[in-house]
Amino acid sequence: MSEQGLTTQWSASGSKSASTSSTDTGIGAAETRPSGDTTPWQSRWETLVHSLRDIAARYPGVGLASSLAAEDMVLTHAIFSENLDIEVFTLDTGRLNPETLAVVDAVQARYQRGLTVVYPDAEAVAGYVKEHGAHAFYESVPLRKACCEIRKVIPLRGALAGRPAWITGQRREQAVTRGSLPEQEFDSVFGLEKFNPLAAWTFDDIWAAIRALNIPYNALHDRGYPSIGCEPCTRAIRPGEDLRAGRWWWESSDSKECGLHAGNLSAIPVKVLS
Numbered sequence: 001m002s003e004q005g006l007t008t009q010w011s012a013s014g015s016k017s018a019s020t021s022s023t024d025t026g027i028g029a030a031e032t033r034p035s036g037d038t039t040p041w042q043s044r045w046e047t048l049v050h051s052l053r054d055i056a057a058r059y060p061g062v063g064l065a066s067s068l069a070a071e072d073m074v075l076t077h078a079i080f081s082e083n084l085d086i087e088v089f090t091l092d093t094g095r096l097n098p099e100t101l102a103v104v105d106a107v108q109a110r111y112q113r114g115l116t117v118v119y120p121d122a123e124a125v126a127g128y129v130k131e132h133g134a135h136a137f138y139e140s141v142p143l144r145k146a147c148c149e150i151r152k153v154i155p156l157r158g159a160l161a162g163r164p165a166w167i168t169g170q171r172r173e174q175a176v177t178r179g180s181l182p183e184q185e186f187d188s189v190f191g192l193e194k195f196n197p198l199a200a201w202t203f204d205d206i207w208a209a210i211r212a213l214n215i216p217y218n219a220l221h222d223r224g225y226p227s228i229g230c231e232p233c234t235r236a237i238r239p240g241e242d243l244r245a246g247r248w249w250w251e252s253s254d255s256k257e258c259g260l261h262a263g264n265l266s267a268i269p270v271k272v273l274s
């Protein structure tokens, strides 16, 4: 299915479910999403669990970096329900939506196993805001990437230190920067193996698994947010827009990575401001 087709479906799903899907906790309820899919997610699921178990055995200390988005909730469910020895951690940038933060509590309640929450250095954040302002990321790509560097990349580097490998929820159809995403690669930016076990999964596969397994998910997904980042840098998408159109929407599509997956960018270097 083309990305265009996916966006059309997303728009229909989001508008249809928006008025009925949120719970009091702000966590979306899987059963409220429209059904009728015919995607073979079950076969992908078996492969996914097998792959994760193999990764855990071969790379003790491996961790899943969760953005708390739908893909990462599928991975989290696989890890926690199969009791795999893989730590799941998430970066609280200090600019997340309440709905996103609520997912942390939802995971604890569902699985009785918590996420590790990683925070940025408070002094570095304060220094950036003091020098550039609280919304400087709108002014230029370098200033935006500098904010991502402080709030995401440096904390991620700390969370990955000493690990032999990490796991992400990236998929190929998410963006032009991810079209050739491999399922395993060496991450030369952070210096360890990197696994993208959902690389071949489609949007339909992800939501079929979430519906069938009643996996908790971010309520923003029901409000037109297929991709979710920090609150000031993410908006709902409109019909016909691609899945990551709501991320840093004021930038061109070939720069829409935050530095966590810098290897996806072929030409634009990350410039860190002093």
Ligand code: SF4
Pocket (backbone or CB within 6 Å): 093, 095, 137, 144, 145, 147, 148, 149, 151, 152, 229, 230, 232, 233, 258
């Ligand atoms: S997504 Fe926006 S607020 Fe979040 S770290 Fe990047 S620039 Fe800063």
